[in-house]
Amino acid sequence: MMDFSAAKGPKLTLDESSVLDIGACIVDGNNLAPGRAIPDDGDPRIDHSLEGFLFTCGPDHIRHPQPMPEGFEGKRYPLHGSFSSHPAKILWTKFEDGNAECRADIDIVTAEGRSAKLERHWRIDGATGEVSLADRIVNTSTEAMPVFLMYHMNVGGKWFDEGTRLSGGMLENGGFPWTFGDELGGIFCVPASEKSEAGAEVRLGPIAAIGGKTLRVRFGTETLPFLQVWRNQRAPAHVLGIEPVSHRWVSRDELEEAGEFNILKPGEARNFMLNFAFV
Template sequence: MNPYIGNESQLYGIEEHRLSGGRGDGMRLLEVNNGKGLELTVSLDRAADISRLRFQGINMSYFSPCGYVAPAYYDSVGSNWLNSFTAGFLTTCGLQAVGTPCVDEGEELPLHGSIGNTPAGHSYWTREEGCLVIKAVVEDEVIFGRKLRLNRELRISLEENSFVITDTIENTGARKEPIEILYHMNMGYPLLDEDSEVVIPAESIVPRDGHAAGDIENCLKMEKPQAGYVERCYYHKFKDADGRASIYQPKLGCGLEIAFDAEKLDGFVEWKMMGIRDYVLGLECGNCYPDGRDIMRKTGMLKFLEPGGKAEYQVKVNIFQR
C-alpha cells in the first residue's frame, strides 16, 4: 500500500451513485476515475453503457437533450426509441434489431432494439493488476421468443488512458437466433467542432442514401452547427481486420481512437449530425448496418447464434495527446 494515502480512492477508483429527480430518478451510475485523467460514467440501468466520457476534465462525448432516462420510460413503438436516447459516449444497439424499424419474418422490430434500455440484472467491479474491471450481465430474454444474454466486461487501465469493452453474447434458448449489435459511440463538443480532424482509414466508403452521397467528398470534414441539418451516414469498409477510427481536436491537443476487429464487426458507420444542439459525430462499429434486420437478412449480412452458442466482440478506446 502507498504510505501517503488513507484510501486508494485518493488516486483512482469506482463509486456507485443514484440519480434523484426527473426521468432518470433512481438510476445506478458507476463513476470511474483511473488516476491518469480518464473519467467515465457507466450506466448500470442502461446495459452498462457509458453515459459520459471525460479526459482531464474535458468532455469527449455527446449528451442528448433528453438527458438521463430510466428504462421504465422506454417506448418500443417505431422510432420512439429516440425519446430515451441519452446517447452519451456509448449506447449499445441490438440485440434483436439495429437500425430502421421493420418487420422481419413476421416479427415487428423497433428502432435499434431494446438492449440499450435494459438494466443489468447482475453487476460488480473489482481491481486487478493494472486495471479496474466492471462486469455486468444484461438479459434480453422473453417467453416464447428470443433468449439472448449480454455478458459485458469493461477493463479500464490504471497505467494509460484507455479502456476495453468485451461483450460475449450467449444464446440461452433452444432455437437459432439472429443477433445484431452496434456500438453507437458518440463524439461531442468540445472534442467535436468544425476544427476536429477525423481519420477513418477505410478501403472504401458507401453513402447510406442519396442525400449523403451528395456530400461524400466532405464526409470526414466537420462543420459548425446548422439549423435544418439532415443527418448523413457513411459506411466505411476496411481492407482487413484492423478497424480504426479517430478524432483529434487541435485546440485541445487531445483525441480519441477506437480500435476493433473489422472482420467480426464488419459494419462500421459514420453518423454525421451537425444540427443545432443535435451536434454529434457517431463512430459506430457493429456486426451489421442500421438498415433494418430484414435488409440485413436479404443481403446475407445477418448473423445467427445456435442454441448454446456464443459470440464475442471487443472494442478498445484510447485517449491520446499531441
C-alpha cells in the same frame, strides 16, 4: 450511474439500468457526451441512451425500425434493437494497481420473445488510460436467432473546431474534416478494414477543448466488419457518432436475402471487442 475510472484515462459513468453503457465521459474536466444535444427519435429508451457517450444496439435488430415477420401483428422491431433499458447485474468490480475493471451480465428478452445474455467486461488500463470493452452475446433461447450489434459512440459537436478531423485507413483519402456531408449532417457506412488480429482504427481529433487530444477507437473486424459514422447538427442536435457495426447499411430483408444474418444456435456465443483512448 456508477463511477468508473483508473489512475489515467477518462472518468466514466456506467449505466446499471441500461446494459452498463457509458453515460458521462469526462476528459480534462469536460464531459464529451452530447447530453440533450440529440435528435428526438420518439423512443424513450434510445432518447435516454443517446445522451451518453456509448450505447449498444442489438441483438435482434440494428438501425431504424422495420416490420417484424408474420405472427407479430404488424409490430416493428424497436429502434436500434432491444438492448437498451435492460438492467445489468454487476458480478464484480476491481480497482487495483491503478487499473479498473467491471464485469456484468445482462439478461435480454428480444422483440420476438427470445432470450439472450450479454456478458460484458469493461477495463481501463491505469498506465495508458485506454478503455477496453469485451462483449460476449449468448443465445439462451431454444431457437436459432440472428445476432446484430452496433456500438454508438456519441460525442458532443460543441467540443470540435475547424481543425478536428476523422482519419482512418477505411476512409476516403484517409480522412476528412468532421463536418462531412450536407451542411447539417450526414451518414456513411464503409468496410472497416481487411480482417486482421489488430482490427480497425479510426481517429477523431485533435480536439482543442481537451488539450489537443485525439479520440482513438479500435475494434475487432471479425465480428464488426463495418464502420458507420453519423453527424447531426439539426438543432437542437449537435452530435457526431462513431459506430462500429456488424452489418451493412441496408434493410433487414436485403441482409437476409444475401445470407448475411449471423445465426446463433441455442447455446452458441459471439464475441465483440472495442477499445478507445484519448491520445
